[in-house]
Amino acid sequence: MIERTDLNNEDKLELLFELQTQLKMSGQNTVPVNDVEARWMQNKQGLNEVAYNVESAVGTVSKLICAVKVSQKPTGHYELLEIVKNAINNINDEPEYVSADTGYHT
Known part of the structure; x- marks a missing residue:
């Protein structure tokens, strides 16, 4: 109630x-x-908490954040392509390499 x-x-x-x-x-x-x-997401301590999933792309040369995306999805699955496209659009240049953690394995 x-x-x-x-x-x-x-x-x-x-x-x-x-x-x-x-x-x-x-x-x-x-x-x-x-x-x-917001969504229930498991934190690094294994506890569920109300949260959003923030994805970001950082330039290795400039050390600046090139793109940010806030998602309701509890994992980064299927988010890599969109954040890379946003970063390319924002810096107006294509990166030679892209590095991502295992959360993007899809």
């Missing part, structure tokens, strides 16, 4: 609809009520 006093009944119904939509989209059993677009 949602007991937020700052929401009227119409707002509560809208929130419930959004929660239902996010449950279907995410495939998870629960979604956080306070941030319905």
